[in-house]
Amino acid sequence: MDVNDSMITTMRLVADYVPQxxxxxxxxxxxxxxxxxYTEYQIATWGSxxxxxxTYFLICLPGFxxxxxxxxxxxxxxxxxxxxxxxxxxxxxxxxxxHFFIQxxxxxxxxxxxxxxxxxxxxxxxxxxxxxGLQIFGCFIVEDVWHYFLHRVLHHKNYYxxxxxxxxxxxxxFGAVAEYAHPVETxxxxxxxxxxxxxxxxxxxxxxxxxxxxxxxxIDVHSGYDIPYNPMHLLPFYTGxxxxxxxxxxxxxxxxxxxxxWDKLLGTDQQYQEYCSKMGTKxxxxxx
Numbered sequence: 409m410d411v412n413d414s415m416i417t418t419m420r421l422v423a424d425y426v427p428q429x430x431x432x433x434x435x436x437x438x439x440x441x442x443x444x445x446y447t448e449y450q451i452a453t454w455g456s457x458x459x460x461x462x463t464y465f466l467i468c469l470p471g472f473x474x475x476x477x478x479x480x481x482x483x484x485x486x487x488x489x490x491x492x493x494x495x496x497x498x499x500x501x502x503x504x505x506x507h508f509f510i511q512x513x514x515x516x517x518x519x520x521x522x523x524x525x526x527x528x529x530x531x532x533x534x535x536x537x538x539x540x541g542l543q544i545f546g547c548f549i550v551e552d553v554w555h556y557f558l559h560r561v562l563h564h565k566n567y568y569x570x571x572x573x574x575x576x577x578x579x580x581x582f583g584a585v586a587e588y589a590h591p592v593e594t595x596x597x598x599x600x601x602x603x604x605x606x607x608x609x610x611x612x613x614x615x616x617x618x619x620x621x622x623x624x625x626x627i628d629v630h631s632g633y634d635i636p637y638n639p640m641h642l643l644p645f646y647t648g649x650x651x652x653x654x655x656x657x658x659x660x661x662x663x664x665x666x667x668x669x670w671d672k673l674l675g676t677d678q679q680y681q682e683y684c685s686k687m688g689t690k691x692x693x694x695x696x
Contacts, residue, residue, distance in 0.1 A: 439531045439613070448529050452519035452612065457512055459616055460623075464507075464587070467623055471583035471631040472496075483633045485653045489580035491632075499578070499588050506587060510594045514602075521605070522612055529612045540617055547604025547618045548625075548643075548666055554600030556670040559663045562593060571596075581656050586626040625666055629653075645669050654680050 442451065474480040475491045484490075521527070535543075562572035574590040587594070601622060605615060628640050629652035640646060645667040655662040661679045664670050671677035 436531055439534075443529055443531065448522065448612075449519050451529060452522060453512075453516050456515040456518065456616070456619075457507075460511070460515075460619060461507065463620055463623055464627070465584075467627045468583040468586075471627070471633060474633055475582075480633065483635055485632055485634055485650055486580040486657065491582050495578065496582070496584065499582075499584050502574075502588055503584060506589070506591065506594055510591050511598070514595075514598065518602075518605075518615060521602075525609075527609055527612055534611050534613050540614060543608040543610070543614055544618050544621055546608045547601075548621075550604040550607060551600040551622070552664060552666045552670070554603055555597055555665045556663050558596055558600070559665070560676070562596070563660065563663070576656065576659060579656050581630040581632050581653065583627045583631045586623070586630040629665065643667075651677075651680065654683065658683075 442455070446455065474484070481487065522529070534540075559572075562568065571590045571592045575585070575588060575593060578585045578588065589597070601618075604618065609615065625640065625643075628638070629647055629649050631649050632653060634649050638648070641648060643666070647662070647664055647666060647668055651662055651668065652665075658679060661676045662671055663676055668677065671680075
């Protein structure tokens with residue numbers, strides 16, 4: 409019995425006690441309409457590109473607006489380094505190149521993956537939302553392992569200045585910086601996104617749902633703002649914006665994208681903990 413079979417069997421035992429998805433009605437109508445009017449190739453390629461662009465910039469939008477709202481500035485982590493139009497334009501230009509010339513070809517590959525492994529697109533084959541939730545959590549675990557160790561490799565002195573330094577052009581990141589990276593890094597670290605799909609994907613919808621949550625996470629940790637009552641902090645051992653903001657400021661340590669446990673186990677959060685102790689806070693960079 410593989411991982412997915414074990415997961416599905418376990419969840420079916422408690423299915424009768426789990427509420428139904430309240431969005432199933434409008435979602436069903438939209439999904440059925442999409443699959444009736446577009447081919448699987450169109451959905452997997454152009455649909456994925458459209459979905460990525462819309463979700464990426466919509467998730468970035470609140471953080472972009474924060475810079476114009478004085479009452480939000482108390483939540484900015486590095487308050488002495490405000491966003492600039494020049495930096496944001498520089499970021500946008502590379503993002504457009506990366507999205508259309510690096511990530512788009514990868515999205516084309518997902519179509520061939522679904523065909524090779526007979527991944528369905530139809531609405532009736534979509535697994536229950538709670539099984540999707542577990543599959544997405546599994547993707548987070550797999551991607552987190554890949555990202556942590558490959559991220560450390562990219563910080564090695566023999567590679568850093570050629571590849572990862574591009575991402576670290578922003579010592580005080582903002583949301584859109586999440587995917588601002590050298591093409592090699594986009595492919596290397598982006599591979600972790602697809603590894604979870606190899607283990608857990610049972611329906612095409614999971615690719616979009618996984619992509620949505622991965623964007624929510626990576627844009628949040630790059631936002632540069634520590635917003636109270638952030639629902640992302642409901643994830644156990646979640647890194648958060650302060651944790652990752654220190655990585656951009658310090659360049660070393662705090663390599664994990666989502667969960668803190670690898671940094672904790674391998675001691676790569678030591679400088680962060682020392683900094684927190686020096687600043688007199690357990691949460692991270694001191695608020696001015």
